[in-house]
Amino acid sequence: MTLLQVMRQDAPDEIVLRTRDTSRISALLRELGVEYGQWELHLNATADTTQEELLASYRPEVEALCKRDGLVLVDVASLHPESGEEWAERAAKARATFLEEHRHAEDEVRFFAHGTGCFYLHIADNVYAVVCEAGDLLSVPAGTLHWFDMGPQPDFAAIRFFKEEDGWVGDFTGDPIAQKFPRLDALLAGDR
Template sequence: MTLLQIMSDKHSGDVTLRTTDDAVIAAELGKRGIMFERWPLPAELSGATSAEDLLAEYADRIAALDTDGRFKFIDVARIHPDESDPEWPAKAVAARTKFLDEHRHAEDEVRFFAAGQGCFYLHLGDEVLATVCTAGDLVSVPAGTLHWFDMGTQPEFVAVRFFEEQDGWIGDFTGDKISAGFPTLDELLAA
């Protein structure tokens, strides 16, 4: 379930909006310069769909998003639990904690979730917008936007990533531990 929860950046309990309405989510994010769209999910699409097939399935939408040709690198990131791997729990923790602290990027962070879920926490002025993205959601976080990302305690998603530069995913961490005072992805979904 796609979800937007807007909170004060001083106190996470001060919630000014909580909604699962896609139109409201798109409007609220749009007012703040964040692009949000819902792309259709073909019935045959699954978390096991190959990267090549996924990119082919969405080739027209990807081309429409990249009309100016700024995205030089488009790939598919996949995190899937591997119960047969005894190191999976440690790998899951490492993957999750990598972007839990507030950071920003030098270019727009554009993601299309083809499967699974993750939450972008956008720190915009005196607000934090927890944006839970699920299968079918496309979000574009503008360059320089303070944010963090939580993939939950059981990370699982498939996402198409759009980059202008090969190292566009590198985060510039602020050192602010603001994220520790906000509900995790798991807590947002349980509420």
């Protein structure tokens, strides 16, 4: 299930709020200008599901969102567990890159068709950790400071939406703030 955990930027161990209530998550994020919603899952995506199959399964939703928000480029970002040292190194490198605080010149819009990932939104004095799972749609407004954790064993497929071809390129702040906050695996372990 989706999770929102709010922490103070200067006290990462202090939990201001923790909830799995999607209505509450949606309302709280909306107040921040962040869109959160859910789409019905149309297929059980696996590591063998192609980008074409995934996009075809969600064609009506994708087309409606593109029309509504003026999005013109759509693709799929995915990582699935593989065996071997090469995969482990590739996964660790990908994880480390996005665990640095950055912003984008356009909205970062993602639909999770499979798996889990966490967006950390650094807004005002708080950090909002939004754990997204299959079925979740999140739109982070342009200019919002954030980072993303795909976990130690990345396993996800997300449809990405852009207005420009380089819309995914991040402007990294160099601030080490992301290193102070609990990672995806720690957030999920908090339920145990």
